Amino acid sequence: MDTKQQLSRQTLFLHWVVAFGMIAMLASGVYMDEAEVFALYPWHKSFGVLLLAFILWRIYWRVKNGWLEPVREYKPLEITLSKVVHWVLIVGTVLMPISGMMMSGLGGHGIPFFGLELLARNPDPQNPQEVIALNATLAGLGKTLHGLGGNLIILAVVLHIAGALKHHFIDKDATLKRMTGQRLSDND
Numbered sequence: 001m002d003t004k005q006q007l008s009r010q011t012l013f014l015h016w017v018v019a020f021g022m023i024a025m026l027a028s029g030v031y032m033d034e035a036e037v038f039a040l041y042p043w044h045k046s047f048g049v050l051l052l053a054f055i056l057w058r059i060y061w062r063v064k065n066g067w068l069e070p071v072r073e074y075k076p077l078e079i080t081l082s083k084v085v086h087w088v089l090i091v092g093t094v095l096m097p098i099s100g101m102m103m104s105g106l107g108g109h110g111i112p113f114f115g116l117e118l119l120a121r122n123p124d125p126q127n128p129q130e131v132i133a134l135n136a137t138l139a140g141l142g143k144t145l146h147g148l149g150g151n152l153i154i155l156a157v158v159l160h161i162a163g164a165l166k167h168h169f170i171d172k173d174a175t176l177k178r179m180t181g182q183r184l185s186d187n188d
């Protein structure tokens with residue numbers, strides 16, 4: 001159980017796996033897309049599907065446990081801002097893998113999972129180098145959401161990290177300390 005003084009191992013484990021997983025996925029997505037490194041695509045897709053399992057586990061855990069109690073009192077504006085950013089991050093973690101799977105799977109490109117095929121490629125019989133979409137409209141929607149969602153989450157992650165650093169270095173409170181697993185003392 002999470003308490004105000006100390007966060008549970010499950011909260012800490014899930015926050016950091018999803019945090020570093022998402023940062024790696026955002027970076028690899030932007031890089032492979034900009035530099036057209038097609039060899040990275042199957043890895044990006046496989047790790048994205050794997051990360052979705054941790055993301056869903058994390059959401060189940062958050063719903064079961066409720067949101068974390070702040071380490072101390074904050075101004076209403078700060079509370080609202082942090083709530084908005086946390087919601088964007090939580091929703092974004094689900095939206096990104098789902099939209100990616102829609103784009104790749106329904107676009108006919110297939111969804112690989114570390115050498116296995118979660119969904120097979122759908123080659124064009126006339127021209128097997130090309131693929132035929134299973135549902136071009138939904139695949140297009142997935143592509144738009146994946147692109148826009150990626151940019152929105154990058155912005156939210158930057159704000160989130162800036163907020164965590166502000167708590168630590170400017171407010172000098174124990175928000176970041178608690179997220180690294182330390183128990184709060186009476187002075188925190």
Ligand code: HEM
Pocket residue numbers: 011015018019020022023062068069070071086087089090093157160161164175176177179
């Ligand atoms: C180096 C990067 C990161 C740092 C230093 C960091 C730090 C923190 C800290 C200190 C909290 C606790 C806030 C509180 O007590 O209210 C927190 C909560 C949270 N963080 Fe991060 N974070 C990072 C990356 C991320 C990323 C990449 C995501 C998701 C994409 C994320 C999602 C969340 C969410 C949703 C919460 C709310 C509490 C929860 O659901 O566990 N964080 N983070």
Ligand code: HEM
Pocket residue numbers: 022025026027028029030033041044045046047048049051052096097098100101103104105111146147150151
């Ligand atoms: C788990 C979280 C994921 C994150 C954070 C993420 C992030 C990104 C980002 C930021 C881009 C660059 C988008 C752009 O600049 O337009 C991208 C591209 C891409 N992602 Fe993901 N992704 C995730 C999961 C997935 C999954 C599960 C799949 C497929 C099964 C996938 C398939 C792709 C593909 C095919 C591209 C290239 C798009 C193109 O060529 O236009 N992604 N991803």
